[in-house]
Amino acid sequence: MRDLGYILAGYLLTGGAVAGYALSVRLRLRRLTRRAQRGFPDGGLS
Amino acid sequence: MMTARIGRAVLPATAVLSLAVLAWLALGATPPDAVQGDAQRLMYLHVPVAWLAYLAYGVTALASLLYLVPRTRNRRWDLLAGASAEVGVVFTALTIVDGSLWARPVWGVWWTWDARLVTTAVLLFLYLGYLALRRVPGPADRRARRSAVVALIAFADVPVVHLSVIWWRTLHQQPTVLNPELDPQIHGIMAFTLLWGVLAFTLLYAVLLRHRYRLARAEAEQEERVLQLALMTPPATRPAAAAPEPVR
Numbered sequence: 001m002r003d004l005g006y007i008l009a010g011y012l013l014t015g016g017a018v019a020g021y022a023l024s025v026r027l028r029l030r031r032l033t034r035r036a037q038r039g040f041p042d043g044g045l046s
Numbered sequence: 047m048m049t050a051r052i053g054r055a056v057l058p059a060t061a062v063l064s065l066a067v068l069a070w071l072a073l074g075a076t077p078p079d080a081v082q083g084d085a086q087r088l089m090y091l092h093v094p095v096a097w098l099a100y101l102a103y104g105v106t107a108l109a110s111l112l113y114l115v116p117r118t119r120n121r122r123w124d125l126l127a128g129a130s131a132e133v134g135v136v137f138t139a140l141t142i143v144d145g146s147l148w149a150r151p152v153w154g155v156w157w158t159w160d161a162r163l164v165t166t167a168v169l170l171f172l173y174l175g176y177l178a179l180r181r182v183p184g185p186a187d188r189r190a191r192r193s194a195v196v197a198l199i200a201f202a203d204v205p206v207v208h209l210s211v212i213w214w215r216t217l218h219q220q221p222t223v224l225n226p227e228l229d230p231q232i233h234g235i236m237a238f239t240l241l242w243g244v245l246a247f248t249l250l251y252a253v254l255l256r257h258r259y260r261l262a263r264a265e266a267e268q269e270e271r272v273l274q275l276a277l278m279t280p281p282a283t284r285p286a287a288a289a290p291e292p293v294r
Contacts, residue, residue: 004084036271
């Protein structure tokens with residue numbers, strides 16, 4: 001396959017960026033949910 | 047109950063499966079382009095992510111409009127607008143990156159000052175500015191109103207991006223698939239793969255938007271709690287702000 005490097009870079013970058021973004025959203029949500037369940041001992045300031 | 051189950055499990059699984067099928071279709075099942083060769087396989091990513099960026103900004107504009115109209119004003123519209131804009135920024139950045147990777151083997155350059163490319167870059171920076179504006183402190187209602195106005199102004203660039211290849215002489219190709227004046231004669235499996243890509247990425251957008259919206263709601267609730275706590279705490283018991291360093 002010609003131009004394989006460009007094609008692979010495109011597909012891997014897109015997949016990686018989307019997966020990374022989805023993971024970051026999930027982690028932020030989980031962190032916030034856990035802190036909310038603990039009742040924000042620091043007043044939610046950190 | 048059923049809707050929640052679809053959102054939590056069925057939608058992400060369908061999106062991942064659709065994307066896996068897209069990868070197989072795009073990299074294995076479709077033939078290479080007669081002129082561009084295999085590099086054209088990047089079209090199956092580039093076009094859907096660009097479409098998704100349009101869709102995301104369309105949702106942001108619609109939600110912003112609904113927030114600005116007094117009858118439909120609700121904090122949820124503002125949160126939805128912000129969530130969709132963030133997803134849109136991810137897809138706009140990917141549109142530029144994928145386009146650049148496609149341009150290098152086909153045009154011979156990573157970037158050129160072409161009307162389509164420049165207006166897309168402007169779109170990215172407009173919405174980065176919008177997201178930055180959303181983080182500027184202030185009363186929630188005022189912040190939401192100014193963000194909604196900026197979102198509507200920024201959306202004016204979307205039709206400019208789309209029509210740039212018609213309005214100006216560009217290196218970027220003109221619309222082909224939906225252009226009634228052209229007979230693109232796209233191979234059946236290529237047209238199907240492109241359509242499949244649009245559907246798969248639309249499902250992905252729905253999954254990302256759902257998660258980002260939930261996060262936005264959780265952030266707004268936390269902000270509200272912090273405010274309530276600050277109002278309930280007597281001034282004497284609040285931690286004192288650190289004294290500034292003396293200027294020497």
